[in-house]
Amino acid sequence: MATLGNSTNIFWHECPVGKVDRQKLLNQQGCVVWITGLSGSGKSTLACSLGRELHSRGNLSYVLDGDNLRHGLNKNLGFSPEDRTENIRRVGEVAKLFADAGLICIASLISPYRKDRNACRALLPDANFVEVFLNMPLELCEGRDPKGLYKLARAGKIKGFTGIDDPYEPPLNCEIEIKQKDGVCPTPNEMAGQVVSYLEDKGFLHAQ
Numbered sequence: 663m664a665t666l667g668n669s670t671n672i673f674w675h676e677c678p679v680g681k682v683d684r685q686k687l688l689n690q691q692g693c694v695v696w697i698t699g700l701s702g703s704g705k706s707t708l709a710c711s712l713g714r715e716l717h718s719r720g721n722l723s724y725v726l727d728g729d730n731l732r733h734g735l736n737k738n739l740g741f742s743p744e745d746r747t748e749n750i751r752r753v754g755e756v757a758k759l760f761a762d763a764g765l766i767c768i769a770s771l772i773s774p775y776r777k778d779r780n781a782c783r784a785l786l787p788d789a790n791f792v793e794v795f796l797n798m799p800l801e802l803c804e805g806r807d808p809k810g811l812y813k814l815a816r817a818g819k820i821k822g823f824t825g826i827d828d829p830y831e832p833p834l835n836c837e838i839e840i841k842q843k844d845g846v847c848p849t850p851n852e853m854a855g856q857v858v859s860y861l862e863d864k865g866f867l868h869a870q
């Protein structure tokens with residue numbers, strides 16, 4: 663019996679089929695690939711490209727994209743610091759469940775605050791949380807501006823926009839950093855390739 667958060671008299675129920683069994687079935691190891699970066703840095707593009715590449719290799723993954731989750735699970739949250747923290751907390755918990763299911767869970771959210779990303783990391787064994795920093799300069803992201811949001815933020819029509827009048831705290835110790843080389847951004851396939859190589863090296867793409 664336990665008291666957790668606001669719940670009392672709750673019990674953990676163990677099922678006979680566990681993570682190890684599911685991983686054997688899937689021939690892979692569950693983990694979370696957490697993609698963080700500014701709006702327009704390419705998070706969704708990388709998430710989709712990575713998902714496609716893993717699928718073609720026979721690995722099961724699922725994308726949790728910040729924008730998409732705000733249409734459902736997180737539709738009651740805005741962009742205040744408290745709401746962003748709750749947004750990341752919920753997605754971290756869902757990602758943990760997907761990893762426990764044996765999937766390669768790809769979470770792509772701005773997740774601008776270091777402490778929130780670190781709290782998600784702390785939910786899993788450290789090696790199972792792969793933080794990918796899409797380190798693209800603000801000028802590049804703002805130049806892309808596919809949704810016109812930077813323009814609105816610069817005009818003062820959106821308040822608290824990340825990188826403009828709300829902070830983005832870059833990771834200090836991420837597993838993977840993706841950045842421009844000689845002023846050129848890697849292609850979506852190259853970005854996905856960098857992550858796949860890491861996952862392959864660490865053994866996630868095969869059963870233990």
Ligand SMILES: Nc1ncnc2c1ncn2[C@@H]1O[C@H](COP(=O)(O)OS(=O)(=O)O)[C@@H](OP(=O)(O)O)[C@H]1O
Pocket residue numbers: 700701702705706728729732741745746747749750770771772773774809811820821822823824
């Ligand atoms: N104020 C403000 N700041 C940043 N982003 C904003 C804001 N308002 C709306 N949007 C749009 O919301 C998308 C980011 O959602 P996230 O859930 O990833 O954000 S966060 O992690 O909670 O900070 C983000 O999507 P991406 O451009 O794909 O990153 C924006 O389209």
Ligand SMILES: Nc1ncnc2c1ncn2[C@@H]1O[C@H](COP(=O)(O)OP(=O)(O)O)[C@@H](O)[C@H]1O
Pocket residue numbers: 699700701702703704705706707708806808847848849850853
């Ligand atoms: N590696 C890349 N090379 C060129 N353009 C890219 C690349 N990644 C993303 N883009 C483009 O940049 C824009 C923003 O990408 P998106 O994935 O939506 O970013 P985010 O999810 O971080 O907001 C889109 O128009 C996308 O096509």
